[in-house]
Amino acid sequence: MNKQTRDYYNEGADCGSTLLENSTAYNKYRIRPRVLRDISLIDTSVSIFGKRNAVPIGVAPTAMQCLAHPDGELATARACKEAEIAMGLSSFSTSTLEDVAKAIGDHPHVLQLYLFEEREHSKKLIKRAKRAGYKAVFLTVDTPMLGRRNLEIRNQFKLPKPYKIANFAEDSDSAAAETVMEGASSITPNAEKNQQKTSASTKGYHDGKQRRAPNGPITFHTHAPNPTLCWERDIGWLKEQCAPEMEVWVKGIATAEDAFLAIHHGIDGIVVSNHGGRQLNGALATLDALPEVVEAAKGKIPVHVDGGIRHGTDVFKALALGADFVWIGRPVLWGLAYNGQEGVELCLRLLSDEFKLCMGLAGTIKVQDISKDYLVKIDKSGFISRL
Numbered sequence: 001m002n003k004q005t006r007d008y009y010n011e012g013a014d015c016g017s018t019l020l021e022n023s024t025a026y027n028k029y030r031i032r033p034r035v036l037r038d039i040s041l042i043d044t045s046v047s048i049f050g051k052r053n054a055v056p057i058g059v060a061p062t063a064m065q066c067l068a069h070p071d072g073e074l075a076t077a078r079a080c081k082e083a084e085i086a087m088g089l090s091s092f093s094t095s096t097l098e099d100v101a102k103a104i105g106d107h108p109h110v111l112q113l114y115l116f117e118e119r120e121h122s123k124k125l126i127k128r129a130k131r132a133g134y135k136a137v138f139l140t141v142d143t144p145m146l147g148r149r150n151l152e153i154r155n156q157f158k159l160p161k162p163y164k165i166a167n168f169a170e171d172s173d174s175a176a177a178e179t180v181m182e183g184a185s186s187i188t189p190n191a192e193k194n195q196q197k198t199s200a201s202t203k204g205y206h207d208g209k210q211r212r213a214p215n216g217p218i219t220f221h222t223h224a225p226n227p228t229l230c231w232e233r234d235i236g237w238l239k240e241q242c243a244p245e246m247e248v249w250v251k252g253i254a255t256a257e258d259a260f261l262a263i264h265h266g267i268d269g270i271v272v273s274n275h276g277g278r279q280l281n282g283a284l285a286t287l288d289a290l291p292e293v294v295e296a297a298k299g300k301i302p303v304h305v306d307g308g309i310r311h312g313t314d315v316f317k318a319l320a321l322g323a324d325f326v327w328i329g330r331p332v333l334w335g336l337a338y339n340g341q342e343g344v345e346l347c348l349r350l351l352s353d354e355f356k357l358c359m360g361l362a363g364t365i366k367v368q369d370i371s372k373d374y375l376v377k378i379d380k381s382g383f384i385s386r387l
């Protein structure tokens with residue numbers, strides 16, 4: 001990857017402490033292995049959207065995958081199909097949702113949604129997703145404003161030609177697609193110039209002045225953040241648009257309070273997420289937020305988690321803390337950059353093999369066996385406690 005892409009993929013918001021803690025939170029737990037249990041037949045599979053998934057792992061939606069490899073999301077989809085692993089597609093993909101659906105076939109795929117202020121665009125996208133067989137929309141709820149990612153700003157990150165935000169190609173002219181991150185900050189030397197170039201009210205997100213709804217071409221900077229989103233007005237509307245073919249999940253929940261609200265508003269599932277540490281820096285690591293969300297929602301709607309998961313043992317620990325399923329973001333991008341479809345397959349195989357090994361060595365043969373009995377928590381002074 002070139003530096004611009006690598007920085008865009010890797011970085012977190014601000015000083016990156018939440019990004020780091022998403023991973024290091026896993027070190028606070030240790031596994032209590034059980035032995036002499038005949039683990040010769042381990043079944044790592046789970047069911048998701050009515051289909052068998054080889055492991056309780058899915059590929060999280062990440063934008064603009066053609067930056068990592070020319071085959072982009074299509075390579076990821078083919079790898080997911082091969083590995084029997086569910087895929088989340090970003091609204092801001094560089095391949096169309098129809099092409100991705102074809103590439104993954106009837107294996108579960110979900111569409112991550114940034115619900116735009118101009119509802120017509122989102123309405124069209126939802127219709128297309130239904131037609132293409134997507135099982136759910138994952139409404140991203142942690143992005144009412146874009147987090148401040150300093151390297152993106154310093155690098156003046158751009159989506160290079162010939163790539164486009166494919167799902168909105170007709171609504172995003174090439175100039176807009178190219179200037180995708182311009183105007184992202186009022187601290188860049190070119191900020192003023194950039195703000196004049198972008199047609200939406202970029203200023204409103206960062207300088208405290210009154211904002212206008214974006215009304216120009218669709219770019220990620222202008223349209224992904226929607227500060228008007230709210231439970232009362234938007235969730236009912238979204239459910240109506242998606243019914244009956246697609247479920248509506250919320251991605252970006254980190255508290256019990258919001259888990260209760262999600263249930264109250266008829267949401268079908270929750271992804272505990274902080275956007276891979278790219279939004280609110282200083283937010284709790286997702287593994288630390290997970291227990292309160294699980295306590296609020298367990299048994300009512302499924303609870304998934306993403307953020308910082310880099311090993312099979314991390315997957316095991318998240319499940320032991322009550323997650324039903326986990327999603328992986330950046331490692332898949334690294335696999336994609338390394339070797340396209342084969343690179344993603346390698347990434348998914350490594351994680352799946354590690355998870356199976358962990359299950360066996362911990363003395364579990366079914367995913368449902370994994371519980372908090374298999375974990376202890378270790379604090380900073382080394383004190384170990386049962387959960």
Ligand SMILES: Cc1cc2nc3c(=O)[nH]c(=O)nc-3n(C[C@H](O)[C@H](O)[C@H](O)COP(=O)(O)O)c2cc1C
Nearest residue numbers: 009060061062063090140275276307308328329330
């Ligand atoms: C480069 C990049 C792009 C992303 N794009 C999106 C996106 O378009 N929509 C979204 O909801 N989340 C997006 N995410 C967040 C991921 O879906 C996921 O929450 C996060 O990557 C999980 O953390 P991990 O990368 O540590 O596994 C993106 C993350 C990265 C790293």
Ligand SMILES: CC(C)CC(=O)C(=O)O
Nearest residue numbers: 063092220224225275278
């Ligand atoms: C705002 C998006 C289009 C991409 C995204 O979610 C991200 O870069 O984290």
